[in-house]
Amino acid sequence: MSRAEPGSVGLYHRVVVYLLFAILLLPLAGTLVYSIASSWSATVLPSGFTFKWYVQLWSDPRFLHAFGQSLLVCVGALVLSVVLILPLLFVVHYHFPKLDALMNILILLPFAVPPVVSSVGLLQLYGSGPLAMVGTPWILIGCYFTVALPFMYRAITNNLQAINLRDLMDAAQLLGASTFQAAFLVVLPNLRKGLMVALLLSFSFLFGEFVFANILVGTRYETLQVYLNNMRNSSGHFTSALVISYFFFVLVLTWAANILSKDKSQ
């Protein structure tokens, strides 16, 4: 079938796509312009352009600290996810495929309970006693692990189902590989794509997470979103520069992950 559309229909489709892009990009474009405007209040266009907000932001030690702490918590949670979920997925799909149905219900739990509700529960559980972790990055890492679980589990499961895990494992073992060698040399390299997607999705989500960070640790371990919230009363230009910096960082990360996950065997 030809992909060429008759004139009016083609135009309609293009308009819909452009409109959608405009709706998505307009707020970002506005924020970007605002972040480089020296001042923009009573005029249609900014009175001048400057990078001073960015300079101010990137030379603010508190921002750099929050940025680093966000990064640390997210990476920590994702490392924990990979270390725990990959072997779990492997065991479920290779040895106990019937457990997949149960896992599918379990991984929905973090979505089923609203963050505010689970935060209250976590505050009660880990506020005092032998596992007093509230206010430390550890509780955030543990909590973010559960948030990342559905993204990680689903993306890697799809990947596992696409590669015919059982036959690959059987073939590798008949060729003399141990279960570990088969998993490490044959299965894992073929999960790279799913893993990258899972990590990227989870990272973007966790890096922008605010509710858990604010309630469980607040200013005691300031993350980027908490910092953004705390700076809400400062100049709008400054916070715009912060939002654009955050967006640009996630964009660069997405691009880098795409480049890295481009598999020459695909």
Added chain:
Amino acid sequence: MSYVSVQHLQKSYAGTPVFSDINCEIGKGEFVTLLGPSGCGKSTLLRCIAGLTAVDAGQIILDGQDIVPLSPQKRGIGMVFQSYALFPNMTVEQNVAFGLRMQKVDAGDSRQRVLEILRLVELHDFAARYPHQLSGGQCQRVALARSLVTRPRLLLLDEPLSALDARIRKHLREQIRQIQRELGLTTIFVTHDQEEALTMSDRIFLMNQGKIVQSGDAETLYTAPVDVFAAGFIGNYNLLDADSASKLLQRPVSGRIAIRPEAIELSRNGEADALIRSHSLLGNVIRYRVEARGVELVVDVLNRSAADLHPDGARLSLSIDPSALCEVA
């Protein structure tokens, strides 16, 4: 003495037996086929021999050694899967070399053996390609090369041709058989396709509901089915009960009779006792549905000339070679 001996093998899943007492003997260098319908236990038997599925009881003797307690890695068995099971992250060369890498064969020696085996399957020009850059037939040849390069004691082929189109399947089965003969490799082939089994095998084990119902060479299985299942599964036998057989043969018959469609002859000479109900052209064969003496029969006639093509409704004379009548249980 047989090279492979399966003795009293039992396997069940959740209390449901897949097979309860399988016994078979295979000679060195033999090409045997496990033939049977889906769910008859043939693939499970193959996986048990490979060590990929644990058996409940029984022995599998390979070259004088009981391999049941051994892990798949230590059995020295090569296997080709229906899904090819090529490693997508590796090139053809890396795929084929994987087994040698696991055996820690020296890199130079490994490369030479890989290229040799790739030449044998006519894929030496494809060594640097990835599996997704190959056709189904090429993938299966890589899978075959990968299982042969480690010089296995026994080769298992689990429906390796099922996912391929007819033309490639025909070519590949000839190639597999030729390579197997060249290497003198004892091979067990699993299929549900009777044509594949008949054309490739030295011997066939016909399986049904977890039992080997008949074994023998292709000719024996085709011309002398032991029971209704064997007659129904192999060829297009006309199966007649005692009453129908008595009516058709005009003499008393005590049991079931199976008649091959090509053993029945139609001619214009003699008593016109057969009515052509319908016909279909299968290329070199014309298949007639015929009614004779109140019995419906399928008759295959070689399509030699226009004289062999009879219209529906035609009345002809029907004769059956008495030696082609098979009594079945």
